[in-house]
Amino acid sequence: MDGLFEILGFAFMQRALAAGLLVALMSGLLGTFVVQRRLSFLGDGLAHAAFGGMGIGALAVVTFGVLDAGGGWLRHPLWVALPFALLTAFGIAYVRDRTDLSSDTAIGVFFAVAVALGVLAFSRIPPDVNLGFNVMDLLFGSILAVRTTELTAIAVAAVVVVTTLGFVWGRLAYATFDDELARTDGVRARRLEYLLFLLAAVVVAVSAVVVGIVLMAAYLVIPAAAARLWSRSLAGTSVRAVAIGMTTTLVGVIASFYLDAPTGSAIILTQAAVFVAAIVLRRR
Amino acid sequence: MKGSAPAAAGAGPAAAPFPAATTVPPRVPALHVHDVSVRFGDALVLDDVRFDLEPGHFLAIVGPNGAGKSTLVKVALGLITPQRGHAAIFGHDAGDAPERIGYVPQLKTFDRTFPATAVELVVSGIRRQWPVRVAQAERARAMAALVDVGAEGLADRPLARLSGGELQRAFLARALVREPDLVLLDEPATGVDFLAEHDLYDLLERYQARRGATVAMVTHDLAAARFHASRVLVLNRRLHGYGLPEDVLCDECLHEAFGHVGHRHAVAF
Numbered sequence: 001m002d003g004l005f006e007i008l009g010f011a012f013m014q015r016a017l018a019a020g021l022l023v024a025l026m027s028g029l030l031g032t033f034v035v036q037r038r039l040s041f042l043g044d045g046l047a048h049a050a051f052g053g054m055g056i057g058a059l060a061v062v063t064f065g066v067l068d069a070g071g072g073w074l075r076h077p078l079w080v081a082l083p084f085a086l087l088t089a090f091g092i093a094y095v096r097d098r099t100d101l102s103s104d105t106a107i108g109v110f111f112a113v114a115v116a117l118g119v120l121a122f123s124r125i126p127p128d129v130n131l132g133f134n135v136m137d138l139l140f141g142s143i144l145a146v147r148t149t150e151l152t153a154i155a156v157a158a159v160v161v162v163t164t165l166g167f168v169w170g171r172l173a174y175a176t177f178d179d180e181l182a183r184t185d186g187v188r189a190r191r192l193e194y195l196l197f198l199l200a201a202v203v204v205a206v207s208a209v210v211v212g213i214v215l216m217a218a219y220l221v222i223p224a225a226a227a228r229l230w231s232r233s234l235a236g237t238s239v240r241a242v243a244i245g246m247t248t249t250l251v252g253v254i255a256s257f258y259l260d261a262p263t264g265s266a267i268i269l270t271q272a273a274v275f276v277a278a279i280v281l282r283r284r
Numbered sequence: 285m286k287g288s289a290p291a292a293a294g295a296g297p298a299a300a301p302f303p304a305a306t307t308v309p310p311r312v313p314a315l316h317v318h319d320v321s322v323r324f325g326d327a328l329v330l331d332d333v334r335f336d337l338e339p340g341h342f343l344a345i346v347g348p349n350g351a352g353k354s355t356l357v358k359v360a361l362g363l364i365t366p367q368r369g370h371a372a373i374f375g376h377d378a379g380d381a382p383e384r385i386g387y388v389p390q391l392k393t394f395d396r397t398f399p400a401t402a403v404e405l406v407v408s409g410i411r412r413q414w415p416v417r418v419a420q421a422e423r424a425r426a427m428a429a430l431v432d433v434g435a436e437g438l439a440d441r442p443l444a445r446l447s448g449g450e451l452q453r454a455f456l457a458r459a460l461v462r463e464p465d466l467v468l469l470d471e472p473a474t475g476v477d478f479l480a481e482h483d484l485y486d487l488l489e490r491y492q493a494r495r496g497a498t499v500a501m502v503t504h505d506l507a508a509a510r511f512h513a514s515r516v517l518v519l520n521r522r523l524h525g526y527g528l529p530e531d532v533l534c535d536e537c538l539h540e541a542f543g544h545v546g547h548r549h550a551v552a553f
Binding site: 173176181182185187228233234235236 | 379
């Protein structure tokens with residue numbers, strides 16, 4: 001136990017845990033709707049959109065020095081990744097809304113385009129340029145290296161997401177249960193779907209910095225999927241998804257420290273273990 | 285239930301030399317459909333449909349598959365905006381008076397994986413949004429609605445575990461819990477057995493008698509339309525008949541709408 005307190009005494013570990021717990025909170029609340037609406041691929045699509053945005057952001061910084069004058073934190077590619085992810089989320093929602101194409105098709109198109117743009121942008125950056133991060137960090141996360149800037153962005157996003165969801169939860173859940181029934185009761189289901197996609201873009205863009213683009217989608221889906229297997233109500237699913245996300249984050253971060261393993265992988269694998277347990281012990 | 289349909293509004297004193305100080309206002313139709321046309325792409329789904337449904341009637345909307353029956357209900361609910369014409373509920377534009385409508389959708393469109401109990405479903409009808417938690421007063425009101433439809437034993441059962449007939453009762457309790465003036469049902473008997481179907485009509489008739497409410501129901505069951513409805517609307521893209529069941533469910537009218545006469549044995553009077 002002394003060892004545990006010793007670990008928590010490190011400032012970088014405190015930041016990592018704070019960031020991870022906030023990501024778990026946002027992912028659990030949003031993931032409940034993502035899973036119930038069969039949009040699990042959305043997290044993947046938006047995370048890769050964030051990758052494309054980070055690539056464009058990094059290229060902009062290098063080529064034009066656009067944000068260079070503002071100091072270190074302004075150089076972070078998140079400031080391009082976030083609007084890029086929001087634009088992608090809007091595009092996916094728009095294609096779903098206005099065409100007969102299914103969600104996975106719409107997401108698949110934007111996913112591919114975003115990755116292509118990201119790879120193209122990074123390929124244009126000379127290898128000797130120091131971006132302050134490497135592409136592997138973006139893909140697989142670097143939660144132990146999370147800085148105050150990123151933690152602040154995550155905290156602001158968490159306030160926005162939790163407040164917004166608290167305000168619309170009943171209507172969003174109603175529209176998730178039955179879009180048509182909700183609309184007959186005056187719920188603006190279409191607007192709520194756009195809102196859900198935009199909130200997902202915020203969560204994914206700011207969280208991808210912490211857990212990595214590849215693993216972000218799993219963060220959004222696995223706790224909510226496990227919670228769904230243990231719950232008989234949507235509100236119960238949300239609460240359990242947050243609890244699972246937070247607990248596995250805590251366990252994953254500490255385990256990665258002792259096992260000297262990549263932290264993002266450790267968190268997701270812990271979540272996967274809970275998911276397997278949920279399947280075995282699910283409520284019938 | 286045909287006997288419960290109210291008489292037409294009375295006329296004012298015709299012989300009076302001067303207009304009376306108070307006149308009987310014209311009765312606002314429960315459902316007013318005026319020249320409604322709906323097109324999906326190239327397909328004309330509803331063509332110039334018009335009718336008024338007076339309050340207190342039990343309307344059966346019949347017609348073959350793809351006739352536009354469900355589309356008509358969605359126009360009435362404000363879910364679909366027609367290219368031409370309009371619909372009104374008790375004088376309010378479609379979609380503007382949700383509190384006066386109880387809607388029972390087709391059960392086949394419902395997502396059975398959604399984690400919810402029957403009592404949560406009924407409370408959603410009270411709140412007009414999904415409950416995070418069910419308050420005690422809401423639960424009591426929902427239970428009363430479930431008792432009314434004979435489904436009190438289903439209250440805490442997950443929707444995913446309910447049979448078609450049980451689910452139908454839960455949705456009916458949800459629709460009736462706020463005591464609507466107009467109950468709209470879209471093929472409510474689909475996927476339920478004969479007894480459950482019989483119970484459904486019995487429940488609707490009892491509710492109608494108690495509240496003086498209006499019921500409009502899409503159905504493929506011509507016999508049910510014959511025996512339970514006070515008005516029948518025969519639809520196949522356009523209106524092929526509207527009136528008393530015995531007048532509208534005739535061979536000629538049905539032949540025109542359905543294109544064959546295989547219905548005869550089902551609607552014999």
